[in-house]
Amino acid sequence: xxxxxxxxxxxKSYGSKRGIIDVTFDVGEGEVFGFLxxxxxxxxxxxxxxxxxxxADGGTARIGGLDCWEKSVGIKKFVGYVPGEPALDNxxxxxxxxxxxxxxxxxxxxxxxxxxxxxxxLDTSRKFRQYSTGNKRKxxxxxxxxxxxxxxxxxxxxxxxxxxxxxxxxxxxDEARQEGRTVFLSSHVLSEVEKTCTRVGIxxxxxxxxxxxxxxxxxxxxxxxxxxxxxxxxxxAFARLDGVIKVEELDDRSVRVxxxxxxxxxxxxxARYPVVSLTSYEPSLEDVFLRYYETDDQAKExxxxx
Amino acid sequence: MLLRSIYLxxxxxxxxxxxxxxxxxxxxxxxxMASVAALxxxxxxxxxxxxxxxxxxxxxxxxAAGTVGGYATFKIGIFIMLMAVWPLLAASRTLRGEESTxxxxxxxxxxxxxxxxxVQKVAAIWTALLLMGAIVGxxxxxxxxxxxxxxxxxxGLLFGLNLAxxxxxxxxxxxxxxxFTQERTTAAGVTGALLIVFIAIDMVHRxxxxxxxxxxxxxxxxxxxxxxxxxxxxxxxxGMLLMLALTLVLTVAAIALFVRRDAGAAVRIPIASRxxxxxxxxxxxxxxxWSLGSLYARSLAxxxxxxxxxxxxxxxxxxxxxxxxxxxxSALTKLLSGSASAELRIIQNxxxxxxxxxxxxxxxxxxxxxxxxxxxxxxxxNRWAADNDEGRLEIILTTPHPRVEVxxxxxxxxxxxxxxVGIVTLLGSAAAAAxxxxxxxxxxxxxxxxxxxxxxxxxxxxxYLAAGWLRTAADxxxxxxxxxxxxxxxxxxxxxxxxxxxxxxxxxxxxxxxxLHGVDFANLVVIVVVAAVSLALxxxxxARKDLTA
Numbered sequence: 139x140x141x142x143x144x145x146x147x148x149x150k151s152y153g154s155k156r157g158i159i160d161v162t163f164d165v166g167e168g169e170v171f172g173f174l175x176x177x178x179x180x181x182x183x184x185x186x187x188x189x190x191x192x193x194a195d196g197g198t199a200r201i202g203g204l205d206c207w208e209k210s211v212g213i214k215k216f217v218g219y220v221p222g223e224p225a226l227d228n229x230x231x232x233x234x235x236x237x238x239x240x241x242x243x244x245x246x247x248x249x250x251x252x253x254x255x256x257x258x259x260l261d262t263s264r265k266f267r268q269y270s271t272g273n274k275r276k277x278x279x280x281x282x283x284x285x286x287x288x289x290x291x292x293x294x295x296x297x298x299x300x301x302x303x304x305x306x307x308x309x310x311x312d313e314a315r316q317e318g319r320t321v322f323l324s325s326h327v328l329s330e331v332e333k334t335c336t337r338v339g340i341x342x343x344x345x346x347x348x349x350x351x352x353x354x355x356x357x358x359x360x361x362x363x364x365x366x367x368x369x370x371x372x373x374x375a376f377a378r379l380d381g382v383i384k385v386e387e388l389d390d391r392s393v394r395v396x397x398x399x400x401x402x403x404x405x406x407x408x409a410r411y412p413v414v415s416l417t418s419y420e421p422s423l424e425d426v427f428l429r430y431y432e433t434d435d436q437a438k439e440x441x442x443x444x
Numbered sequence: 445m446l447l448r449s450i451y452l453x454x455x456x457x458x459x460x461x462x463x464x465x466x467x468x469x470x471x472x473x474x475x476x477m478a479s480v481a482a483l484x485x486x487x488x489x490x491x492x493x494x495x496x497x498x499x500x501x502x503x504x505x506x507x508a509a510g511t512v513g514g515y516a517t518f519k520i521g522i523f524i525m526l527m528a529v530w531p532l533l534a535a536s537r538t539l540r541g542e543e544s545t546x547x548x549x550x551x552x553x554x555x556x557x558x559x560x561x562x563v564q565k566v567a568a569i570w571t572a573l574l575l576m577g578a579i580v581g582x583x584x585x586x587x588x589x590x591x592x593x594x595x596x597x598x599x600g601l602l603f604g605l606n607l608a609x610x611x612x613x614x615x616x617x618x619x620x621x622x623x624f625t626q627e628r629t630t631a632a633g634v635t636g637a638l639l640i641v642f643i644a645i646d647m648v649h650r651x652x653x654x655x656x657x658x659x660x661x662x663x664x665x666x667x668x669x670x671x672x673x674x675x676x677x678x679x680x681x682x683g684m685l686l687m688l689a690l691t692l693v694l695t696v697a698a699i700a701l702f703v704r705r706d707a708g709a710a711v712r713i714p715i716a717s718r719x720x721x722x723x724x725x726x727x728x729x730x731x732x733x734w735s736l737g738s739l740y741a742r743s744l745a746x747x748x749x750x751x752x753x754x755x756x757x758x759x760x761x762x763x764x765x766x767x768x769x770x771x772x773x774s775a776l777t778k779l780l781s782g783s784a785s786a787e788l789r790i791i792q793n794x795x796x797x798x799x800x801x802x803x804x805x806x807x808x809x810x811x812x813x814x815x816x817x818x819x820x821x822x823x824x825x826n827r828w829a830a831d832n833d834e835g836r837l838e839i840i841l842t843t844p845h846p847r848v849e850v851x852x853x854x855x856x857x858x859x860x861x862x863x864x865v866g867i868v869t870l871l872g873s874a875a876a877a878a879x880x881x882x883x884x885x886x887x888x889x890x891x892x893x894x895x896x897x898x899x900x901x902x903x904x905x906x907x908y909l910a911a912g913w914l915r916t917a918a919d920x921x922x923x924x925x926x927x928x929x930x931x932x933x934x935x936x937x938x939x940x941x942x943x944x945x946x947x948x949x950x951x952x953x954x955x956x957x958x959x960l961h962g963v964d965f966a967n968l969v970v971i972v973v974v975a976a977v978s979l980a981l982x983x984x985x986x987a988r989k990d991l992t993a
Contacts, residue, residue, distance in 0.1 A: 152992075189842050191991045211844050219842040225835040227746075228627075233729045238736040240729075242843040248729075255727045263726035267544070267626070281839065 470583025531615030
């Protein structure tokens with residue numbers, strides 16, 4: 139899969155304040171890439187550099203082989219963008235805004251635009267200032283999708299959308315992926331990324347701390363398995379097994395084992411005794427994500443990122 | 445310290461405005477004191493000055509115009525009402541504006557009553573006005589002391605208090621009106637229009653005999669009842685108390701409405717709501733709307749309504765001056781027959797000096813036109829800076845159009861607007877001259893009206909350039925300061941015998957006196973070149989800067 143977004147050693151600071159530091163990643167064409175991080179981590183800074191709203195201090199950012207700053211106009215022809223905090227002319231109606239942006243893009247497929255309006259059930263007759271947060275988000279999402287861009291760059295796109303419209307959005311991202319278009323979306327809603335993305339980058343304190351497929355991220359997750367035995371079993375039987383981080387003896391017949399990586403050794407060891415029940419707590423991506431922000435060093439160690 | 449309460453925090457937000465408006469308006473009242481000192485050296489000159497002032501009583505009451513305090517009060521006249529612009533903007537912003545942006549939601553979530561929040565915020569505005577008034581009063585006193593005025597510190601402070609009271613009235617009107625509007629700009633616009641209407645109503649009794657009763661309807665009438673800088677005239681305690689009462693009544697009414705209505709909603713007027721059709725949900729797109737076709741068309745549509753009102757004001761002023769020139773000059777001619785008058789010098793600085801008084805008068809009045817056009821440009825630069833600061837251009841800048849194109853489209857729309865203002869002013873003045881039978885050189889009239897266009901563009905270009913670095917408030921403040929500075933440089937500077945090199949720093953120097961002497965193309969080129977360079981630099985800066993909302 140050829141890379142359509144290429145970011146290499148990208149850095150940006152705001153005077154003495156940190157922005158992003160040496161961020162490097164690629165996004166393949168047709169990929170749905172999730173960019174995760176807590177507030178202030180550098181997600182929006184990275185996106186604004188991609189959209190040529192900010193100029194990088196160092197490094198390069200390219201979309202479709204074009205430099206994001208030098209060739210920004212060329213890039214914007216095939217990019218759709220949703221900002222984190224949409225602000226538009228409050229005195230225009232939703233319909234006027236969409237018509238205006240359709241014209242600024244040199245015209246769009248009107249049938250498709252109307253289908254998007256129907257899909258989000260947007261009332262286009264109301265002024266932007268009269269819209270609720272969710273409806274404002276719909277207007278901005280429609281303008282990003284309406285010209286069927288090759289690349290979609292979406293900064294926290296579902297913020298403020300209700301579950302039904304989030305579902306609609308998920309469908310649109312899925313269709314974009316099926317059509318071979320690329321989606322780069324930032325989020326701190328992990329279930330959203332888990333549902334829609336194929337690969338994830340995690341940014342913290344301006345640095346990219348992890349870059350992996352969603353499935354790969356689950357490889358570094360921490361399991362907790364609670365095993366109840368029919369007879370007393372010494373917890374030492376599990377303590378030195380591969381992948382075991384911690385063993386907690388609940389009573390003389392029950393243990394809780396925390397595992398990093400494969401659970402194979404623990405399952406095989408447990409099988410030597412009569413097992414009454416075995417409960418595994420499988421962490422969500424959220425747990426994986428949160429671990430990165432617990433202690434930086436541990437996270438890097440686990441992720442294998444220097 | 446200043447973040448300990450809503451009142452102190454709001455007052456802290458106004459600290460720049462307090463200093464800026466206080467010092468600015470203070471210097472405005474002091475500046476005529478500087479020129480009048482030279483004009484009243486002899487008793488004859490003093491008498492002539494007082495007589496001339498009578499001819500301009502339509503603008504302000506000429507009370508003791510032969511004294512430093514009286515002349516300053518008269519000369520500034522209605523222009524002191526400029527200070528009312530601040531409270532009408534601040535009062536419309538403090539509740540309605542913060543509701544629109546959602547800031548007030550957070551404040552209202554604190555364990556404080558709505559009444560407490562509203563009272564603290566409004567009290568901060570009135571405190572700020574009192575502080576501005578105090579600064580104006582102190583500067584007036586210092587000016588009076590410097591130029592041998594007849595008034596003391598208490599008189600100066602009373603002048604500031606009187607000014608603060610009339611400004612508070614307009615702030616209270618704005619606060620009250622904003623309870624009925626969804627947008628703060630609507631409330632500010634309505635109050636601005638009322639300010640102009642009240643100024644006009646106050647003028648009526650000075651022009652038409654036996655119409656005092658009508659002028660009583662204007663709060664400005666009660667402001668003018670006090671002239672603290674003329675100790676022999678003194679103050680009207682009743683007038684000041686009436687303004688205070690008006691402020692209190694409107695403020696209490698506004699706060700009462702605010703605490704009862706939904707946050708973010710406007711108070712419904714039952715009769716008015718009958719005429720507003722219920723919006724019907726629609727999924728249609730306005731495909732034939734010309735204003736949505738391009739960046740330029742959208743920019744033009746944005747500037748259209750303000751252009752209409754400013755054109756009306758500027759062209760109306762030009763035409764009105766042409767219509768009244770005969771009557772004014774006839775009175776002046778009788779007064780000045782045979783004398784090498786001091787009065788002529790007053791308006792010669794502005795009018796440019798000429799053999800005929802009608803030409804000088806008309807030229808002087810037309811010199812105000814480019815100032816108004818430049819003020820219009822300042823308002824539009826403010827809008828551009830605000831759009832950038834508030835991120836309204838962000839999505840536009842992610843469409844395939846270079847940043848420079850976005851900036852130039854806005855500038856082109858503003859340029860179109862200034863051209864429209866110039867042409868309509870030319871046509872209006874020419875039509876007024878034909879109807880009133882006033883002889884005006886057509887070429888010079890065209891030079892005076894169309895020649896102001898480059899000045900408007902210069903102001904816009906400088907503003908766009910400054911917006912490359914400054915936030916909205918700072919940019920607008922800088923431009924307003926420049927405009928006021930240029931005005932005083934050109935029209936007060938000659939009286940103070942400032943060197944030619946200094947006077948050349950003002951664009952009005954290059955505009956010259958086109959109604960008398962036609963267009964000076966060399967000077968025009970200077971303005972155009974400076975504007976073009978400023979615009980080019982603004983474009984370069986805008987193309988390269990980080991856009992952080």
